[in-house]
Amino acid sequence: MAMTVRPVSRPRRGLLEQSYLWEVARGLGVTFRHFFINLARHCLRLAGLRAEPGAVTIQYPDEPAVLGRRARTRHRLLRRPDGSPRCTACLLCETICPARCIRITAEESPDPAVEKRAKTFDIDLGMCVFCGHCVEACPVDAIHMDADQVELAAYSRGDMIWDMPALMRDTK
Amino acid sequence: MDKTLRFTLDGRPIEARLGETVLEAATRAGVMIPHYCWHQALGNPGNCRMCIVEVEGAAKPQVSCRLPAREGLVVRSISPAARRAQCSALEFHLVDHPLDCPVCDQSGECGLQDYYMDIGRYKSAMREDKAHAGKRLALGPHIMLDQERCIMCTRCTRFVGQVSKSHELGIFGRGHRQAVDLVPGRALDNPYSGNLADICPVGALTDRDFRFQVRVWYLDSTESICPGCSRGCNIFVHTSTRRPWQNQGRRLARLKPRFSPEVNGHWICDEGRYGFLDFDSKRLGRVMRLKPVSEELSWDRAAQEVAAALRRKPVEGLAVAASGALSNEDWLAFKELFVDTLQARRFLFAPEPDQAGTEDQLLRRREKTPNLEGGKALGFGTKIESLGWDSLAGDIEAGKVWGLYVIDRDPAQAWGGRSRELLERLDLLIYQGPRQCLAGELAHYRLPATAWLEEEGHFTNFQGNVQGYQRALQPLGAAKPDWAIFADLERRLKP
Ligand code: SF4
Numbered sequence: 001m002a003m004t005v006r007p008v009s010r011p012r013r014g015l016l017e018q019s020y021l022w023e024v025a026r027g028l029g030v031t032f033r034h035f036f037i038n039l040a041r042h043c044l045r046l047a048g049l050r051a052e053p054g055a056v057t058i059q060y061p062d063e064p065a066v067l068g069r070r071a072r073t074r075h076r077l078l079r080r081p082d083g084s085p086r087c088t089a090c091l092l093c094e095t096i097c098p099a100r101c102i103r104i105t106a107e108e109s110p111d112p113a114v115e116k117r118a119k120t121f122d123i124d125l126g127m128c129v130f131c132g133h134c135v136e137a138c139p140v141d142a143i144h145m146d147a148d149q150v151e152l153a154a155y156s157r158g159d160m161i162w163d164m165p166a167l168m169r170d171t172k
Numbered sequence: 173m174d175k176t177l178r179f180t181l182d183g184r185p186i187e188a189r190l191g192e193t194v195l196e197a198a199t200r201a202g203v204m205i206p207h208y209c210w211h212q213a214l215g216n217p218g219n220c221r222m223c224i225v226e227v228e229g230a231a232k233p234q235v236s237c238r239l240p241a242r243e244g245l246v247v248r249s250i251s252p253a254a255r256r257a258q259c260s261a262l263e264f265h266l267v268d269h270p271l272d273c274p275v276c277d278q279s280g281e282c283g284l285q286d287y288y289m290d291i292g293r294y295k296s297a298m299r300e301d302k303a304h305a306g307k308r309l310a311l312g313p314h315i316m317l318d319q320e321r322c323i324m325c326t327r328c329t330r331f332v333g334q335v336s337k338s339h340e341l342g343i344f345g346r347g348h349r350q351a352v353d354l355v356p357g358r359a360l361d362n363p364y365s366g367n368l369a370d371i372c373p374v375g376a377l378t379d380r381d382f383r384f385q386v387r388v389w390y391l392d393s394t395e396s397i398c399p400g401c402s403r404g405c406n407i408f409v410h411t412s413t414r415r416p417w418q419n420q421g422r423r424l425a426r427l428k429p430r431f432s433p434e435v436n437g438h439w440i441c442d443e444g445r446y447g448f449l450d451f452d453s454k455r456l457g458r459v460m461r462l463k464p465v466s467e468e469l470s471w472d473r474a475a476q477e478v479a480a481a482l483r484r485k486p487v488e489g490l491a492v493a494a495s496g497a498l499s500n501e502d503w504l505a506f507k508e509l510f511v512d513t514l515q516a517r518r519f520l521f522a523p524e525p526d527q528a529g530t531e532d533q534l535l536r537r538r539e540k541t542p543n544l545e546g547g548k549a550l551g552f553g554t555k556i557e558s559l560g561w562d563s564l565a566g567d568i569e570a571g572k573v574w575g576l577y578v579i580d581r582d583p584a585q586a587w588g589g590r591s592r593e594l595l596e597r598l599d600l601l602i603y604q605g606p607r608q609c610l611a612g613e614l615a616h617y618r619l620p621a622t623a624w625l626e627e628e629g630h631f632t633n634f635q636g637n638v639q640g641y642q643r644a645l646q647p648l649g650a651a652k653p654d655w656a657i658f659a660d661l662e663r664r665l666k667p
């Protein structure tokens with residue numbers, strides 16, 4: 001397409017706008033409106049008159065973050081009743097992962113009913129985009145993103161890669 | 173006999189030869205009718221009922237694999253009635269099927285999976301428990317059987333009856349207990365057993381060595397020619413480079429037959445199929461001078477030094493050991509370098525005894541290299557005689573040979589314990605090839621060459637068919653095709 005020029009007219013500002021005083025007052029108006037609405041809500045709630053909660057500030061990271069029930073957090077690999085990993089190494093999660101951050105290698109399982117299991121299972125959380133596709137793809141419900149852990153910083157890229165024992169540590 | 177008939181399939185005109193079935197004619201015309209038991213080379217028992225179609229004027233749907241094409245026949249394979257019949261056939265196949273696609277190696281190339289997704293009856297009407305049968309039964313060195321996944325198409329038993337004629341498999345029992353199994357006291361060890369994994373339309377028969385290595389949807393496929401013997405079977409090379417941590421890091425995942433009516437039909441032998449899977453082991457990638465001073469060289473420097481060394485003594489004492497592993501392109505450059513330019517007299521290229529093996533009536537040939545015929549076209553084997561390893565050893569011991577240029581061949585396989593002593597007697601030993609071997613360790617110069625999958629070229633098979641193969645993988649390190657190395661040397665040696 002050929003390049004075209006589209007003229008855009010500058011907004012015209014009057015004296016009132018250029019002095020900023022009116023705009024500052026308007027902005028403070030919004031702030032104070034929220035302040036008093038919240039104050040009123042908290043007071044009414046304390047007095048037991050109204051159920052609607054007022055807004056609160058969370059003192060993160062001094063206080064733990066409150067996560068939604070369906071928040072996607074760090075992955076967890078689930079176990080069978082006998083404690084072995086539920087993953088059958090079908091590689092569907094590795095295939096669907098848009099960040100290509102899952103690496104699985106498979107091996108023969110000693111249990112004939114299981115047949116195939118993961119030998120290694122690594123997720124590079126430094127690359128993961130937390131989309132949850134892996135959880136959706138899994139046919140045996142072996143991977144969840146509900147470890148409720150969002151602080152995943154590490155001192156090196158290598159330490160961002162979680163292996164199978166780490167991903168299974170907090171699953172019963 | 174060559175009469176052509178015309179019939180209509182789903183509103184499309186199809187041409188059939190006299191005696192052909194509707195399914196055969198449709199397949200030839202590129203129209204896919206679902207089927208399991210029919211195979212072009214194994215006949216049409218008509219037991220899977222998947223190819224069922226609606227025929228205008230007929231009271232009931234019919235199986236197209238047993239329906240001879242007739243002039244003016246009107247057949248529908250995707251009409252609601254035909255689809256309903258195919259759907260019922262599929263439901264019967266799934267009655268006892270474990271649907272363990274997540275662990276099944278066939279997943280991604282499975283006929284059952286494809287039609288199941290296509291026909292789309294995802295909810296089972298079954299209330300009963302599935303019958304259980306044997307899982308992961310190793311039938312022989314190469315093939316694994318899962319009886320639960322079998323749909324009783326009998327392709328495997330027909331293969332061992334009609335093609336390999338080894339009769340190791342049979343169908344035992346009836347009803348829910350019916351199962352494919354080994355004939356008592358036998359093992360599935362015929363030299364063509366690998367084909368069973370290809371013809372089994374589901375995951376009941378799978379390759380043991382491919383098991384759990386890599387998912388099939390990660391593989392790339394390239395058309396190639398098997399270099400295992402002078403038959404030159406047409407194959408697909410399946411490589412795994414997208415996920416390097418899969419397949420134990422090996423780039424070559426498996427070889428599969430490619431249909432060729434005049435060379436190999438639908439089959440390949442196990443020697444070829446499983447013989448090249450260590451493709452990436454012991455590979456050479458650096459251009460080296462090893463003696464007298466070990467040093468890595470550039471190609472330019474190496475070619476300069478090798479060219480000078482080849483001229484150092486009278487050419488009568490120079491022997492060249494090559495093999496039918498050279499492509500037609502390599503053979504031509506080989507001839508131009510050693511015959512036309514250097515005028516060497518001592519050549520060894522016959523397959524004795526290190527490159528000879530078993531042959532049979534079906535495919536395998538005695539010469540275990542793909543392209544002796546290409547050399548013959550240039551006079552190797554007709555005008556130029558090949559030495560034997562024994563006479564070459566005699567000449568080295570008698571001091572008649574001072575230099576040996578070895579191209580992708582291992583003298584140690586022919587000379588055994590004597591090889592080190594013989595090779596160390598030489599004033600000049602040059603080894604050119606893709607893999608390390610004793611000659612490569614003892615050589616003065618070691619030149620890395622690309623292996624078959626890393627170059628493109630042509631092989632001429634024993635019938636005289638010139639067949640091209642494509643490049644499937646990137647060369648390793650500094651490796652160059654043999655013809656390029658020969659051409660470089662020739663340019664420097666030309667008067
Ligand atoms: S959440 Fe998304 S990006 Fe992260 S591992 Fe799963 S599929 Fe990959």
Ligand code: SF4
Pocket residue numbers: 086087088089090091092093094104134137138139140141142143
């Ligand atoms: S999709 Fe589930 S079963 Fe398959 S490899 Fe991933 S975690 Fe394992």
Ligand code: SF4
Pocket residue numbers: 321322323324325326327328329352371372373374376377
């Ligand atoms: S094992 Fe495979 S080829 Fe043999 S009958 Fe069963 S489905 Fe057919």
Ligand code: SF4
Pocket residue numbers: 398399400401402403404405436440441442443444445535536537
């Ligand atoms: S018959 Fe020869 S060319 Fe064919 S697969 Fe076997 S070894 Fe390869």
